[in-house]
Amino acid sequence: MAKKTRRAAAADATAGENPRRPCPCGSGKRYKACHGAGDDVIVTRPFAGLAAECELVAMREFLPSATAPLPTRDGQQATVATVLPGASAALVRPNGEVLLGMQVQTRSGDLSADIARALRWTRDAEPGSALPVVPTTAGDPVRLQDVIEVDAPLDLTIHTDFSWWLAPEDAASPTAEVAATLERANAVIMPTEAVVADGVRAAFWVDTGSKAHIRWVRPEPEERLVAALARLQAAGGLDLGEGSRYVGSFRAHGLVVPVWDLDREQHAKEWAAPAAAFAKRLDEALADEAPLTDIERRARGALAGKQVTLR
Template sequence: MAKRTAVKNKPADGVNPRQPCPCGSGKRYKACHGGAGGGADVIVSRPFEGLAAEAELIALREFVPSATVKLPLKEGAREIVLATVLPMAAAGLVRADGTAFVGLQVQTRSGDLSRDLARAVQWALTAETGDALAVVGPDDGTNPGRLQDLLDPEATLSPELHPDFAWWLPPDNEPTGDVALSLERANAAILPTERLDAPGVHAAYWVDAGDKAHLRWVRPESEETLLAALARLSVRGELDLGEGSRYAGSFRAHGLLVPVWDLDRELHSSEWAPGAEALGKRLQDALTSLDTEPLTEPERRSRDGLRGRQITLR
């Protein structure tokens, strides 16, 4: 009887098979990209970890309706524009004027959104005018790595928000027929959204949901650390942006926590910027205090209550 020989991937340079996989999945290398199959089906729970733009990428992926921003690529002969969503939820397209886009709000084809986006960027760098990439298809062996390999890790993003999807077409191009109908339908689904502009406030978005407005703020801290700081503010009665606001809960998105506040929608989005700035400073102070001051019993109870206040986007 012939002996069976196990086939294993060779360890990556400098990676111990028993150490965490560099992809960020949380699994050991030998059980992930160091195992048979290379970890193609491994779910990466925090795909943008390590990028200064992580929180903004999550906001653009999860709830910002219409926005664009130039990708800070390390190298490349072509400018690539990252978009929230493209026509037919395409993974990429090159507009008639030659502008190349990749989309964030797409169906993923693997467990690693960062790797799928890197492959869309690779496609966009060489695609021709008028080309479109409906989905990121099966791996063709060209492996561009992950988004972290392509972007400047220290670069931040300041997306341009749009009131509609007119930017799908080149300037001065009037839509007709099916294109006009598609634009009309997409525009009708947009919830008015504004990015708050204030010192120390990043990835915070005001959203008009109809009956009320919300602030959705993607935070970079670990969930447990952030919940502890929020609990400290809650016990002090400081977990708000001022009159007409209240903390509603939070939701998880790609490994980070997104706290949400209900806001009086009669106030303009810009009127909440000072409150967000002040809350950001209080939150930073609370985070710093955790290093030397453990949570009190009331704060621990508050933290447990906040942990259970999970909300769902609609």
């Protein structure tokens, strides 16, 4: 009965009363054929409470090649990565180095639990082995919040390619198969850099080939953030300065990610100062507790039409 109740609660919160609607997990399947078919509960904000929440969402959704040491509580050495060879959930190199993947082949309704289970698997795994899919254990309560320091930020490194897939001892002479895999992966990677400035966190510049963007993962609750963005929109302060245009936002794992189109002729570092200035304006708008004016409410409605949900 308890499991049935959890399923019903998840359905009410995420899929409404229509089991034929798309599953909130983002699989593309109908809810009744995906997480609505079993005992799995969908956690819409899996990294809530973690100081690294914004960076983890970025690694899962749009950063192509990035790694960071995982601040585990028990001192186990592990690195979390955007994607591993074969989209594996985890691997243990022959030298014992542990890597955990964010962009995986399949997942449950709780990404946080998936990563925690993958980390636990590595403790007994043989060196040189990989975990293609995270195993699920009924009633298993362990989540990432239980195994890492919740107040520790991620020391994120963004790479220009996937050469870090190779262990140092293999980098000089990879096999033909490995070299071909790396070549294919490197061919589709999009140039990406973090925007580094005072007051700016989890903002990432990317050149898609036809356009450049900044995608900025925000930690605030959606209603509060959208109200602040509406205030800026009404005041004409929603862009990042000349050569930029606010185009909308997407929701991912419980957070909102505003997106701006940018002038491709300007380097990522040239957007640091404009981003810092915007961060200051946004902080002021977030602190404003006055009711929205009529103009601001209309701006909020317009912004709502520019939002999409990824996860």
